Amino acid sequence: MTGRLPRRLVDALRPGAEGHADRVVPPSGYTARLTTFTAAAMAFLAVFALALSLAAGRLADRWSGALAQTSTIRISAPADQMETQTRAVLDLLQTTPGVASARLIEEDEQRALLEPWFGPDVPVGELPLPRLIEIVETPDGYDPQGLRMRLSAEAPGAVLDDHTRWRRPLVTAAQRLRALGLLSVGLIGGATAAMITLAAHAALAANAQVIEVLRLVGARDAYIARAFVRRFTRRAALGAMAGTVAGLAGIAALPDTTDAGAFLTQLGFEGLHWLWPLTVPPLAGAVAYGATQAAARRVLRELT
Amino acid sequence: MIALKNVAHSYGHGGGELLTDITLDLAPGSFHFLTGPSGAGKTTLLKLCYGELKPSAGEIQLFGRNVREMTRDDIAGVRRRVGVVHQDCRFLDHLSVAENIALPLDVAERPPAPGDLSELIGWVGLSARARALPPELSGGERQRAALARAVILGPEMVLADEPTGNVDWEMSLKLLRLLVELNRMGTAVLIATHDLNLIRAAKAQVSARVLRIRDRTLRLAGAEL
Ligand SMILES: Nc1ncnc2c1ncn2[C@@H]1O[C@H](COP(=O)(O)OP(=O)(O)O)[C@@H](O)[C@H]1O
Ligand SMILES: [Mg+2]
Numbered sequence: 342m343t344g345r346l347p348r349r350l351v352d353a354l355r356p357g358a359e360g361h362a363d364r365v366v367p368p369s370g371y372t373a374r375l376t377t378f379t380a381a382a383m384a385f386l387a388v389f390a391l392a393l394s395l396a397a398g399r400l401a402d403r404w405s406g407a408l409a410q411t412s413t414i415r416i417s418a419p420a421d422q423m424e425t426q427t428r429a430v431l432d433l434l435q436t437t438p439g440v441a442s443a444r445l446i447e448e449d450e451q452r453a454l455l456e457p458w459f460g461p462d463v464p465v466g467e468l469p470l471p472r473l474i475e476i477v478e479t480p481d482g483y484d485p486q487g488l489r490m491r492l493s494a495e496a497p498g499a500v501l502d503d504h505t506r507w508r509r510p511l512v513t514a515a516q517r518l519r520a521l522g523l524l525s526v527g528l529i530g531g532a533t534a535a536m537i538t539l540a541a542h543a544a545l546a547a548n549a550q551v552i553e554v555l556r557l558v559g560a561r562d563a564y565i566a567r568a569f570v571r572r573f574t575r576r577a578a579l580g581a582m583a584g585t586v587a588g589l590a591g592i593a594a595l596p597d598t599t600d601a602g603a604f605l606t607q608l609g610f611e612g613l614h615w616l617w618p619l620t621v622p623p624l625a626g627a628v629a630y631g632a633t634q635a636a637a638r639r640v641l642r643e644l645t
Numbered sequence: 646m647i648a649l650k651n652v653a654h655s656y657g658h659g660g661g662e663l664l665t666d667i668t669l670d671l672a673p674g675s676f677h678f679l680t681g682p683s684g685a686g687k688t689t690l691l692k693l694c695y696g697e698l699k700p701s702a703g704e705i706q707l708f709g710r711n712v713r714e715m716t717r718d719d720i721a722g723v724r725r726r727v728g729v730v731h732q733d734c735r736f737l738d739h740l741s742v743a744e745n746i747a748l749p750l751d752v753a754e755r756p757p758a759p760g761d762l763s764e765l766i767g768w769v770g771l772s773a774r775a776r777a778l779p780p781e782l783s784g785g786e787r788q789r790a791a792l793a794r795a796v797i798l799g800p801e802m803v804l805a806d807e808p809t810g811n812v813d814w815e816m817s818l819k820l821l822r823l824l825v826e827l828n829r830m831g832t833a834v835l836i837a838t839h840d841l842n843l844i845r846a847a848k849a850q851v852s853a854r855v856l857r858i859r860d861r862t863l864r865l866a867g868a869e870l
Contacts, residue, residue, distance in 0.1 A: 365751070367739040554735050558794065559724035560752040562717060645717065 365555060366548055366568045372540050373576055379540075380580030380625050381587070383533045387526055388588030388618045394522025395617065396608050401515035404508050414443075416472040418498030426496040427472050433495055434476065439483030446473040482509070533577070533625060534632045541573050541636040552644055566637035570630060577629030581622040589618055646802055646833065647671040647694050647727070652703035654689055663689055665861045667703070671835060673801060676828050676851050678844050679837040680866065681858035687837040688732055690858070691804050694835070695727050696720040725753050728795030728832075730805040734787050736779035742766075742786075743775040746793045753798060762797070769793045769823060785816035792823060802833040809843055817843055825850045 414434075418426045427445065434443035446454075451470060476483075485503050492499045545552070555565055592609050610617065649669040655662040663686045671677065671694070679687050692698040693705060696712055697720075705712040707723050715723070736745045743766060750757045766775050769789040774782060782790060788808050795803055805824060809817035821843060828834045828851060838844065847853055855866040 364740065364744075365737060365748070367737075550735070551737060554737055555748075555752060556721065557724065557729065557731065557735070558749040558752050559721050559798075561721045564752055564754070641717075 363568060363571055366544075366551055366572070369544060369547070372544050373572070376537060376540050376573060376576045376629075377580035377583075379536050380533065380577040380629070381584035383529050384581035384584030384621045384625055385588040386584075387529045387621050388585055388592065390522050390525035390529060391617050391621075392592055392608050392610060394519050394526065395610060395614050397515045397518035397522060399611070401512055401519060404512045404515060412476050412478070412501065412503040414474040414476065414492070414499050414501050416474070416496065416499045418496075422498065423472060426498050427474070429496045430474060430492065430499050433491055434474070437483055437488060437491070439479050439481055441477045441479045443477075444475050446475055530624065530628055534628045537573055537577060537629045537632040538636050541569060541633040542640060544573075545569060545637060545640040549644060552641070562638070562641045565641060566634060569637050570633045573633040574626050574630045578622050578626035581625030585618055585621045646673055646708060648706040649693065649700075650704045650706075652693060652700040652705060654686075654693060654698065655701050656689075662701070662861060664693075664858070667863045669856070669863060671802060671833055673833055674828070674831055675833045676825075676847075676853040677835040678847070678853055678855045678866075679835060679858070680839060680841070680844065680855060683839055685858040686861070687839075687858060688806055690863075691729070691806050691835070691837055694804060695729055696723050725749065725798050726801050728798065728800035728803045730788070730791045730795045730803070730808050732806040732810060734791030736787075736790070738779050741776050741778060742771060742782065742790050745779060746771075746790060746797060749794060749798050755798070765793050765797060770819075784810075785812040785820075788812060788816075788820055789823075792820065796827060796832070800832060802835070803827060805834070805836045807838055808836060809838065809840060814842075818846060821847055821850075 414430055416423065416426055416430060431443060431445065434440050451473065455470075485501060489501050492501060552565055595609055647669075648671070649667050652667040652669075653662050653665045667690065679690065681687055689698065693700060694707075696707055696715065699705075699712060707715070708726060710719070712720075736742075737748065740748070743762065746766060747757050747762055750762075763772070763775075766772055769792055771786060771789055771793065774786055774790075779787065779790070788810075792803075792805070792808065795805075803824065808820050808824070812820070817840070824834050824836060825847065836843075836847075844853070844855055857864050857866040
C-alpha cells in the first residue's frame with residue numbers, strides 16, 4: 342500500500358479499460374444491488390454524522406471562547422473596611438483550590454474601563470466604586486458554592502460573579518457530541534468495510550468454478566482479485582455518490598434561520614466544511630477496494 | 646522442459662500410492678502418448694506435469710525449477726508456457742467461444758492480435774461457432790475450442806488429456822491432425838488416451854514415444870501396438 346494505491350484505485354474505477362477483464366466474472370445483479378444500496382445508505386448516514394460533528398464543534402468553539410475561564414469578585418464596603426476586606430479576599434483566593442491566579446483591578450484600569458460610559462470629565466475616583474478582583478481558573482475550575490461560603494465569612498462585602506460558569510457543561514456536551522459524531526463516521530466506515538467484505542466473500546465463493554478455469558489458463562491471483570475488486574469499488578463509489586448527494590440535499594433543505602443559539606438550524610455545513618462530505622464517495626471506494634482485496638486474498642489462498 | 650525423477654503420488658492420507666517411481670523427460674519438440682486403462686492415473690500424471698498437483702515423493706522440474714519451491718503465481722507462469730486440453734474442457738459459460746479462446750491472452754495481459762485469433766479459430770474449424778456460448782457446443786466442438794485455447798499463447802508444450810474422449814472417430818482423426826501439425830511447428834505434445842487405435846493412426850504420421858502406466862509406474866509400450 343504505497344503511493345501506487347490511489348492510481349490503482351482510479352484504475353479500478355475506470356470503466357472497461359482492460360479488455361474483458363471485468364467480464365470474466367459473470368454479472369450478479371443481486372450482490373451488485375446490495376453493495377450499491379449499502380454504500381448509498383452508509384454515505385447518507387456519514388453525511389449526517391459529519392454535519393452533526395462539525396456543528397457541535399462550532400458550538401463548542403463559540404461557547405468556550407466566551408467562557409475564557411475568568412470570573413470576578415466585586416467588593417462593596419464602607420471606605421474604612423475596603424482595604425482589609427480586599428486583603429482578606431486576596432489571601433483567601435491564594436489558598437482556594439482551582440484558582441490559578443487572582444488580581445486586583447487597579448483604579449486607573451477601572452477608570453479606563455468606565456471612561457467610555459461617563460466621559461473623561463467625570464471624576465471617577467470620587468464615585469463610590471466597588472473594588473474588582475479578577476480570578477483566572479485552572480482548567481478544573483473551583484467550587485463556587487464553597488468559595489461563596491468562605492467569602493461571606495471573611496469578607497461580607499464580597500460578591501462572586503461567575504455568570505459564564507453555567508456554560509461549562511454545555512461546552513463539554515458539545516465537545517462530546519463532536520467526538521461522538523466522528524466516532525459514528527468511523528463506525529459507519531467500519532460497518533461498510535464489513536458488509537462489503539461479506540458481499541465480496543460471497544461473490545468469490547459463488548464463482549469458485551470461474552476462478553478454477555481462470556487459474557487453469559494461467560491467471561495470477563492479482564488478476565483474479567482485480568476482476569472482483571474493480572466491480573466492488575465501482576459499485577461502492579457510485580452508491581456512496583448517490584447517498585452523499587441525497588444527504589447533502591437533505592441538509593441543504595433545512596430551513597435557514599439566523600437565530601443565534603438555535604442548534605437545529607445550524608446543523609448544516611458552513612464555508613469550506615461543505616468540502617468534507619465530498620470525501621465520502623472516494624473514501625467509500627477506498628474502503629471497498631481494501632475490503633475486497635483482503636477478501637480476495639483470503640479466498641484465493643483457500644481455493645487451492 | 647518438464648522432467649520427473651522418481652516421482653510418486655498418492656491422494657489423501659489413507660490411500661496408498663497411485664503412481665510410484667515415475668521418471669519422465671518431456672523434451673522440446675517431442676511427441677508422446679500416455680496410455681493405460683481408465684483409473685490408472687493418466688490425468689494425475691498430467692496434473693503433476695503442469696503443477697496442478699505436487700508429488701508426494703521424488704522431484705519435478707518445470708522449466709528448470711523445482712515445483713515444490715514454486716508459488717501459485719509461478720505455477721500460473723507455467724500454465725502460460727504449457728497449453729492444457731483438460732479431460733472435461735471447462736469454459737466460462739457466459740463468454741462466447743471466441744472470448745473463451747482468447748481468455749489466456751487476457752489473463753496474461755497480452756494484447757490480442759485480432760487476425761491471429763480468427764486464424765486460430767479457423768484452424769480448429771470453429772469460425773461459424775465463434776459467437777456461440779460454450780454450452781451450445783457439441784463434444785467435438787468443445788474439444789477443438791479447448792485446443793485452440795491451449796495453443797493461443799504459443800506454448801512450448803501441449804498436454805492433451807483424452808482429447809478424443811467423447812467424439813466420433815472422424816473427429817478424433819481431425820483433432821489428431823491438429824496436434825501433429827502443432828508438433829511439426831515445434832511444439833512438444835503429450836496426449837493421454839486409452840484409445841489404441843488413435844495411437845496406431847498417429848504412428849503413421851509422426852514418430853511418437855508411447856508410454857504406458859502399468860503397475861503404478863511408467864513403461865515404454867512395446868510391440869503390441
Ligand atoms: N482428487 C482426487 N482425490 C482422490 N482420488 C482421486 C482424485 N483424482 C483421481 N483420483 C483417483 O485416482 C485414480 C486415478 O485417476 P486418474 O488420474 O483420473 O486416472 P485416469 O485419468 O487414468 O483415468 C482413480 O482411482 C481416481 O479415483
Ligand atoms: Mg483421466
